[in-house]
Amino acid sequence: MTWTISETYEADKISQNGNKFLIANGFMGYRGTLEEFGKEQFCAVNLLGIYDQVGAQWREPINAPNPFAIQLFAESQSLSVLDTVPIEHQQQLDFRYGIHKRHTVCALADGNQIDYQIERFMSMDDVHSLNAQIKISVLKETKIVLKVGIDGDVWDINGPHLENFQMEDEGLYSALHVQTHEQHCPMSVGQQIALSHHYQSKKVVSEQQIVNELAVTILPDQPLVVDVYTAIVHGRESYQTAACVKQSVVASAFKGYEKTLHAHQNKWDELWKNADVEVEGDPEAQRAIRYSIYHLLSLGPRHAQNLSIPARGLSGQTYKGAVFWDTEMFLFPFFLRTEPAVAKALLNYRVETLPGALKKAAMYGYEGAFYAWESQEGGYDATSDYNVTDVFTDRPMRTYFKDKQIHINGAIVHAIWSYIQGKGDDSFLLSGAGEVILACAEFYVSYSFFKPQKNRYELLDVIGPDEYHERVNNNLYTNFMAKQTVEIGLKVIQYYEKNAPKKLAAYFSINDKEHTKTLWQDFAKRLYIPQMNEATQVIEQFDGYFDLEDVAVDTVASRLLHPREYWGGAYGVAADTQVIKQADVVLLLALFSQTFPQSTLEQNWQYYEKRTEHGSSLSACMYAILASKIGKADWAYPYFVKSATIDISGESKQFAGNIYIGGTHPAASGGAWMTIVEGFAGVTIEEEKISLDPHLPSHWQSLKFKIMHQQICYQIDIGKDYWSCKSVETL
Amino acid sequence: MTWTISETYEADKISQNGNKFLIANGFMGYRGTLEEFGKEQFCAVNLLGIYDQVGAQWREPINAPNPFAIQLFAESQSLSVLDTVPIEHQQQLDFRYGIHKRHTVCALADGNQIDYQIERFMSMDDVHSLNAQIKISVLKETKIVLKVGIDGDVWDINGPHLENFQMEDEGLYSALHVQTHEQHCPMSVGQQIALSHHYQSKKVVSEQQIVNELAVTILPDQPLVVDVYTAIVHGRESYQTAACVKQSVVASAFKGYEKTLHAHQNKWDELWKNADVEVEGDPEAQRAIRYSIYHLLSLGPRHAQNLSIPARGLSGQTYKGAVFWDTEMFLFPFFLRTEPAVAKALLNYRVETLPGALKKAAMYGYEGAFYAWESQEGGYDATSDYNVTDVFTDRPMRTYFKDKQIHINGAIVHAIWSYIQGKGDDSFLLSGAGEVILACAEFYVSYSFFKPQKNRYELLDVIGPDEYHERVNNNLYTNFMAKQTVEIGLKVIQYYEKNAPKKLAAYFSINDKEHTKTLWQDFAKRLYIPQMNEATQVIEQFDGYFDLEDVAVDTVASRLLHPREYWGGAYGVAADTQVIKQADVVLLLALFSQTFPQSTLEQNWQYYEKRTEHGSSLSACMYAILASKIGKADWAYPYFVKSATIDISGESKQFAGNIYIGGTHPAASGGAWMTIVEGFAGVTIEEEKISLDPHLPSHWQSLKFKIMHQQICYQIDIGKDYWSCKSVETL
Known part of the structure; x- marks a missing residue:
């Protein structure tokens, strides 16, 4: 038996697939949305046991800023499924280990093809940690721009719940610090990017987003690998949220993507043993x-x-x-x-x-x-x-x-x-x-x-x-x-x-x-x-x-x-x-x-x-x-x-x-x-x-x-x- | 203080005036409608304590056939307020005695004017009896046709309740005998007409109506007086309804309109004495x-x-x-x-x-x-x-x-x-x-x-x-x-x-x-x-x-x-x-x-x-x-x-x-x-x-x-x- 489910892209299944491809670790859940999706596509990082009410609207749980807001461009062309029709595309969930994967191939006008895969998981080993890995390969030399950011403009049914946005910007380490509306509960989202190639970077900070724009030139035989280590901590866990996320992110980056993944998989193996x-x-x-x-x-x-x-x-x-x-x-x-x-x-x-x-x-x-x-x-x-x-x-x-x-x-x-x-x-x-x-x-x-x-x-x-x-x-x-x-x-x-x-x-x-x-x-x-x-x-x-x-x-x-x-x-x-x-x-x-x-x-x-x-x-x-x-x-x-x-x-x-x-x-x-x-x-x-x-x-x-x-x-x-x-x- | 209320004619007050000018005697009620009105104008003779259900509709009280279905024509022109705009018109209720009156004057094209008054009461003396008197005067010699009938095509909210229509036709005495749908309760409506003038008559009988068409020539100094004696009896009172209504109608006609009216008024005087x-x-x-x-x-x-x-x-x-x-x-x-x-x-x-x-x-x-x-x-x-x-x-x-x-x-x-x-x-x-x-x-x-x-x-x-x-x-x-x-x-x-x-x-x-x-x-x-x-x-x-x-x-x-x-x-x-x-x-x-x-x-x-x-x-x-x-x-x-x-x-x-x-x-x-x-x-x-x-x-x-x-x-x-x-x- 395969332990996977997969789907191609259909616009009218976005909401449904958000549920179907969900990954979660008891502390939080990441909806099965693609990396280029935002609030319109019901992207959400849903947190357990922390709630907020705005005005007389219904009280509801908090969605955290999205630590994996990722957009890819090849020679200025967007590779998002929302902007282009890829020649190949598959979204997959490995439900043995809770690993979300997507694999997309886009053709450019000049015959070039961009093949990219992104996988992500919510760690069962460190529940605050979410890591992702991006792999990009090309047929011809290509200038790729990756916009990798934290997006605080989240999907809310009865929001907005987040306010007092503060940005932390240290090169490839970024963090977004916010507070909830009702109880002023602090929350931090940290993100560390690591690239296999030389890059040029630019930080773009707007009111609710902090984004690293990374320009990389990729050759056909040198696929790009980008690791994105992130963490989310909120005030129910610790009021030192900024320090905590940084600690978690730094620890992950120090271990590297594969090790964090293995630690996560080991926990899943333990769980399956009895279940x-x-x-x-x-x-x-x-x-x-x-x-x-x-x-x-x-x-x-x-x-x-x-x-x-x-x-x-x-x-x-x-x-x-x-x-x-x-x-x-x-x-x-x-x-x-x-x-x-x-x-x-x-x-x-x-x-x-x-x-x-x-x-x-x-x-x-x-x-x-x-x-x-x-x-x-x-x-x-x-x-x-x-x-x-x-x-x-x-x-x-x-x-x-x-x-x-x-x-x-x-x-x-x-x-x-x-x-x-x-x-x-x-x-x-x-x-x-x-x-x-x-x-x-x-x-x-x-x-x-x-x-x-x-x-x-x-x-x-x-x-x-x-x-x-x-x-x-x-x-x-x-x-x-x-x-x-x-x-x-x-x-x-x-x-x-x-x-x-x-x-x-x-x-x-x-x-x-x-x-x-x-x-x-x-x-x-x-x-x-x-x-x-x-x-x-x-x-x-x-x-x-x-x-x-x-x-x-x-x-x-x-x-x-x-x-x-x-x-x-x-x-x-x-x-x-x-x-x-x-x-x-x-x-x-x-x-x-x-x-x-x-x-x-x-x-x-x-x-x-x-x-x-x-x-x-x-x-x-x-x-x-x-x-x-x-x-x-x-x-x-x-x-x-x-x-x-x-x-x-x-x-x-x-x-x-x-x-x-x-x-x-x-x-x-x-x-x-x-x-x-x-x-x-x-x-x-x-x-x-x-x-x-x-x-x-x-x-x-x-x-x-x-x-x-x-x-x-x-x-x-x-x-x-x-x-x-x-x-x-x-x- | 006057003991009367009155209104002119306004089409959109028909329903309201039907209530306002109601006459009743505990046995039945006659809505304050004009004599030319039918079911479309919510004409109804509502009976106490006798009900009927048709199919799954609401069970409701019976409305009897209308014993005063009266239409007047002068030289073939309808004098109904529904067909012509009278030069004078008043509807009145004498609420000391429960007497309903209407007075209408219509002009004809040749300068002639037809002045007619109709009054009716529901007797407090004999509760089955309803009598009316029509008085018509003219400016010029006029051929008047009166259609005086009993109309079994009644207004029902959840009807029809009446069936098995049978007609009794003896010159100016007519009667309509019906049964209720659910319990086959018999009901009879009898009507005797008496005219002050020579007339020519024709009986027109349709499925649910029996009408005397009376043609009379009226001279300016000889107003026509028509008395209409009617009665309604149903099976809760007697199953000999045909005989009962005839007896009541004949007795009224024998006494004459004035005497029946006085007997009615005497009863009202008695009631007012205490009340x-x-x-x-x-x-x-x-x-x-x-x-x-x-x-x-x-x-x-x-x-x-x-x-x-x-x-x-x-x-x-x-x-x-x-x-x-x-x-x-x-x-x-x-x-x-x-x-x-x-x-x-x-x-x-x-x-x-x-x-x-x-x-x-x-x-x-x-x-x-x-x-x-x-x-x-x-x-x-x-x-x-x-x-x-x-x-x-x-x-x-x-x-x-x-x-x-x-x-x-x-x-x-x-x-x-x-x-x-x-x-x-x-x-x-x-x-x-x-x-x-x-x-x-x-x-x-x-x-x-x-x-x-x-x-x-x-x-x-x-x-x-x-x-x-x-x-x-x-x-x-x-x-x-x-x-x-x-x-x-x-x-x-x-x-x-x-x-x-x-x-x-x-x-x-x-x-x-x-x-x-x-x-x-x-x-x-x-x-x-x-x-x-x-x-x-x-x-x-x-x-x-x-x-x-x-x-x-x-x-x-x-x-x-x-x-x-x-x-x-x-x-x-x-x-x-x-x-x-x-x-x-x-x-x-x-x-x-x-x-x-x-x-x-x-x-x-x-x-x-x-x-x-x-x-x-x-x-x-x-x-x-x-x-x-x-x-x-x-x-x-x-x-x-x-x-x-x-x-x-x-x-x-x-x-x-x-x-x-x-x-x-x-x-x-x-x-x-x-x-x-x-x-x-x-x-x-x-x-x-x-x-x-x-x-x-x-x-x-x-x-x-x-x-x-x-x-x-x-x-x-x-x-x-x-x-x-x-x-x-x-x-």
């Missing part, structure tokens, strides 16, 4: 799952103990660079089983943002913690009350993601509990996770109402995973997760009683504790969990769902008056129908398949599958997982492919209403991995027992991967008529 | 309040024991001819104090439609009765789930009037309780009203949720009187009315325990009763009633209202992108602001002013007044009443005028979204009367005590009216420096 999945008999699936894992590995915030991964990864500012439930439910399982340190960092982010969640709950008049739907630093909820724009009136539409999508708490507690069980170590409860669980449980109890006539608690006015139905009552998924959260909360109280009575006392006064325990026990016992219809075995997604118009997805689609019109909200085409955006009941059943009879799993899969639009990239994988779990690998396979290839194909929704939502889909990548492990391999883990129940797609010969559990690494091998699970290593 | 309000010092207000009372008296369903009054009276099919809470809250007080028999009929309608309300509650999964928001026969709720059309997409918008406007129950129980207290007789509790109260109370308890943390019940997801804010929690008005309903329910249980144990046993099994009592007592005690803000004394309309954007009504109006755009719903311009459609908190305070301090009344009036759009005709009167009660007659006066003149001015909203909502506004008329009595005169009645606290507008010299309480009629006289209340008569 790789081998599929025999299906080269396309093999490529897609590795491409998915590449994206997941690219995103691990290994440089920090307490950062998490945004819903669109590091591909840009869409979805405000915010952390959603996607992380806990769709990305976390991968890291838990391949790289628990990253899994811990993701959860630590939630521990550290508990104050924000407490504040949000209080703002809405609830007790405990209400985690942000779109979480930025400190747990600030970036969700707008108006998250969608009406395409007919261009007005913002009141949406309830922020105030009603309370299942976020359940996802966090679910992940924490998985971590504690997966790690076999409950000490995390003593370093912050316990408080998160208690506060999440407290919230659910305080959100609920009691119905005396029915002797039950209910959770009213919520949005479940299916966002097309807003403000519903008793969403199965939400109620189930809330019940689990409170049950885990009761376990934490018990654990604290034994192991940390002081913590408990700090959390509850004595009277409150007993009262709380009683209330929580009552809640856990009496919270209404919608039950399946006895005749059909189908479970109603929320109160009244079955009474909605039962109509095909295509019919609903045919009612659209505008291609970008929002399907949900109060009056969207799906709102009064049973058509749902994404797996909801099916998500729950996929997660908790052991607690339901097989026939119930199957009946619900069949019922909801027909009614799901899959308007979210979180949907397909859950249909794949549940189908596998009921032994229907053929039902699962197309959904697996959809989930695993979403970014490789580039076919995904680009707009919700008039809001651009393009970017990569890490949750779909994580879901593809989950389908392999939990679905096709049928891995289930209970306490210390790992079980397999494989259902491979019929054309797969074998499947191999590793998973970690309680600090032991297991090698799983599955073939047509065998399977095995062996411990191979102890961490 | 009139005399204002000295303000002729316009005098005229407006009498015009308002005229409309109220026109609507009393005296022919039946169990019918109620639709929101648009008998002016047409708008609002589906349905009975709303308007009746109990805005019309009922007038009838209770002037004509208790009608008040009883209105309540009996609710008693008889209890089965529909029980069914509706069950349909939504609640206990007890949930009265129809738009009630048709049998309590059928005609409210559509999609009551408004989006002007931008032309799509129906999901509205929640039907499922969330639960305050309707409270209005009904409030009216019943007022009736029992006003009548001084609780036997009504034994003839159906008791069951209504219990079922309404039961509903509220079953709709509520208990909040353990706050030790209170809440009413969630409702719409209060202010319909611009849908699906709110703890609407003050709704919660207050619900509490009162359950408190009254507990009194009914007590009353039944003493006076009707069998009824009680039939309603509750023994265990249930004790359990219900305990639950209701708990509910009445712990139902959350929003309290005033201590600093401002303002009471929040519903949870979170104060957090909405606080912006001027004009600013909100300026955000409209389309003149007919709906302000409410999920995304309407008012939805996320504090701008409200109509009195809501102020309505409650106006009704229960004694239970709040004066300063609270005043602070709330001032707060909400600024924020009210008055998009409902139910709004102005409540601001008028509350202002009067706090002694601010000058604040009250403009709102009183607005309420009293809404139909006389014709200035009111004609559309909600794309739905036509034109017609008369009986609730505003009732509200004007309430302002006089409860506001300006400050009448309050507690048990057997009537108190006055007059605050007349400063330019009013005196105010006189009668009210009934516990079967005694009181004369109230108020002047600048005196007032009195004397019993004048015992019924």
Whole structure:
């Protein structure tokens, strides 16, 4: 199998390829744009966990100045694909090592041909470092001009975020120092150029750019090699950003391009060792799952103990660079089983943002913690009350993601509990996770109402995973997760009683504790969990769902008056129908398949599958997982492919209403991995027992991967008529 | 003061004048259209309490065939205002007696002039009877042709409702017999013509019309007089409709036009005796309040024991001819104090439609009765789930009037309780009203949720009187009315325990009763009633209202992108602001002013007044009443005028979204009367005590009216420096 994808140049694929050819290292991501591209072509160096707001616009992550703003000219003719039609051109991503390459050949009028290649990588060895190498060869002696600069005129959706531009100019070392608008957070981008040939140089400095114009004469047998060493550091790392970037750049230049590349590749080799999945008999699936894992590995915030991964990864500012439930439910399982340190960092982010969640709950008049739907630093909820724009009136539409999508708490507690069980170590409860669980449980109890006539608690006015139905009552998924959260909360109280009575006392006064325990026990016992219809075995997604118009997805689609019109909200085409955006009941059943009879799993899969639009990239994988779990690998396979290839194909929704939502889909990548492990391999883990129940797609010969559990690494091998699970290593 | 209004002809006022010049007698209403008008000019004879649905269109009341389809020709020239420009024309309504008159003079080319007058009335003496008289005089000998017919080609909004047309033709007696589409309810319209002159006649019968063409030669000194006696009977009255109309028509013709008119006028004199309000010092207000009372008296369903009054009276099919809470809250007080028999009929309608309300509650999964928001026969709720059309997409918008406007129950129980207290007789509790109260109370308890943390019940997801804010929690008005309903329910249980144990046993099994009592007592005690803000004394309309954007009504109006755009719903311009459609908190305070301090009344009036759009005709009167009660007659006066003149001015909203909502506004008329009595005169009645606290507008010299309480009629006289209340008569 090749570990590469490639494309020629097509103007209308610029945005899509920006995602497809993304390279990232957990600290930052560089979109898969060509070196001559600027903000108009959505070039961006997207940074993790650093945000900025301008005026009343949406708060979003920062894009750094582009350290690789490179333009080439041969005898004054631009070699940019934007200016000329090359006779050959290929853009390539090596996704084993996260190396972006381009190879372009341009013809000049005199028969001369200029062949140039540029490769770049974001170092996994030094996450602040990005290096590139340019190679240029010619047929005839040619005067080449390279403009190699740092471009601070960045693409922003809701910017501009950068200000106070200051230039540092020391010959072939340049640096750009800026501050963010809102918090005046400093950021520096440094760049050192090294050329194999004699050159003449000129510095061109404008308001937001610093450029070295390098004139070189190249002979046919003497290709030019230019190394560009760069680094980016911002104030979340160090306030000495100027010194830090210089140090990083100088270190890289001292080692040279090849050594920095090798150090980077070694890190990738280490990562693949635990994370790789081998599929025999299906080269396309093999490529897609590795491409998915590449994206997941690219995103691990290994440089920090307490950062998490945004819903669109590091591909840009869409979805405000915010952390959603996607992380806990769709990305976390991968890291838990391949790289628990990253899994811990993701959860630590939630521990550290508990104050924000407490504040949000209080703002809405609830007790405990209400985690942000779109979480930025400190747990600030970036969700707008108006998250969608009406395409007919261009007005913002009141949406309830922020105030009603309370299942976020359940996802966090679910992940924490998985971590504690997966790690076999409950000490995390003593370093912050316990408080998160208690506060999440407290919230659910305080959100609920009691119905005396029915002797039950209910959770009213919520949005479940299916966002097309807003403000519903008793969403199965939400109620189930809330019940689990409170049950885990009761376990934490018990654990604290034994192991940390002081913590408990700090959390509850004595009277409150007993009262709380009683209330929580009552809640856990009496919270209404919608039950399946006895005749059909189908479970109603929320109160009244079955009474909605039962109509095909295509019919609903045919009612659209505008291609970008929002399907949900109060009056969207799906709102009064049973058509749902994404797996909801099916998500729950996929997660908790052991607690339901097989026939119930199957009946619900069949019922909801027909009614799901899959308007979210979180949907397909859950249909794949549940189908596998009921032994229907053929039902699962197309959904697996959809989930695993979403970014490789580039076919995904680009707009919700008039809001651009393009970017990569890490949750779909994580879901593809989950389908392999939990679905096709049928891995289930209970306490210390790992079980397999494989259902491979019929054309797969074998499947191999590793998973970690309680600090032991297991090698799983599955073939047509065998399977095995062996411990191979102890961490 | 004159008891008339008049207008000349203006084509663009046809629809408006149809309402303004309406005549009605409680059984039916004849729109104020000219005799030559047909369906295109919104001519309609609207019938009370008989409905029809065609296909999936809205169910609406029937318009009968027009018994006065009259066209005049002089020497073959049409004398219709639609065909010629008359040299004189006046349309007039005598609202003392409900007589519609028109007077038209047309010039012919030869210098001849044709002067014709037509008057018509809907008899208060025989409610099936409508008679008209035509008088024609000429300057020169003229051959006049009169086409006098019955026109079954009626105006329908969601028709056609009439079918199986059959004609009866006996010379100058004609009749049209039809059936309704849905229930095949028979209806007959009979017409007898009597002429003062010799004539030649020809019968012209088409599919839906039967017309006598009468040719008469008139000399200058011999004006022609044509009497047209007609009657309408439908199957709710008798299934022998053909015989009944003939009997009525023949009886009228036998008496002659004058006698039938006098009998009609005598009935009106009787009605005015108790109902009139005399204002000295303000002729316009005098005229407006009498015009308002005229409309109220026109609507009393005296022919039946169990019918109620639709929101648009008998002016047409708008609002589906349905009975709303308007009746109990805005019309009922007038009838209770002037004509208790009608008040009883209105309540009996609710008693008889209890089965529909029980069914509706069950349909939504609640206990007890949930009265129809738009009630048709049998309590059928005609409210559509999609009551408004989006002007931008032309799509129906999901509205929640039907499922969330639960305050309707409270209005009904409030009216019943007022009736029992006003009548001084609780036997009504034994003839159906008791069951209504219990079922309404039961509903509220079953709709509520208990909040353990706050030790209170809440009413969630409702719409209060202010319909611009849908699906709110703890609407003050709704919660207050619900509490009162359950408190009254507990009194009914007590009353039944003493006076009707069998009824009680039939309603509750023994265990249930004790359990219900305990639950209701708990509910009445712990139902959350929003309290005033201590600093401002303002009471929040519903949870979170104060957090909405606080912006001027004009600013909100300026955000409209389309003149007919709906302000409410999920995304309407008012939805996320504090701008409200109509009195809501102020309505409650106006009704229960004694239970709040004066300063609270005043602070709330001032707060909400600024924020009210008055998009409902139910709004102005409540601001008028509350202002009067706090002694601010000058604040009250403009709102009183607005309420009293809404139909006389014709200035009111004609559309909600794309739905036509034109017609008369009986609730505003009732509200004007309430302002006089409860506001300006400050009448309050507690048990057997009537108190006055007059605050007349400063330019009013005196105010006189009668009210009934516990079967005694009181004369109230108020002047600048005196007032009195004397019993004048015992019924």
